[in-house]
Amino acid sequence: MSQVIDHSPVGHESVEIIVASAVVDGAITVIQVTLRSVGVITTPLTFVTDNSLEQEVLSKGGFDEELDVTFTSGTLVSTETHGPYYVYKLTFPVSTTS
DSSP states (O other), X not given: OEEEEEEEEOSSTTEEEEEEEEEETXXXXXXEEEEEESSOOSOHHHXXXXXXXXXXXXXXXXXXXXXXXXXXXXXXXXXXXXXXXXXXXXXXXXXXXX
């Protein structure tokens, strides 16, 4: 399994998003999202959808816009604090139909 990692700030002053893709047999099967914030995110799993970040996550995860990609409900893997930051690790299984 290999990973492709992309790191970029979100259009929100206090949150960064890190996206990594798990690749199995040449296909992306899971997108791993890490949110790092200066404040508590009360619902980290819905933060992506509440802020319309699905397409950004898919794009940073390695998918073309032309593909029909199913973005499955995510799982909150862990919540940690690092100094002043709250770090949330999420996974989103994905599948393509094209």
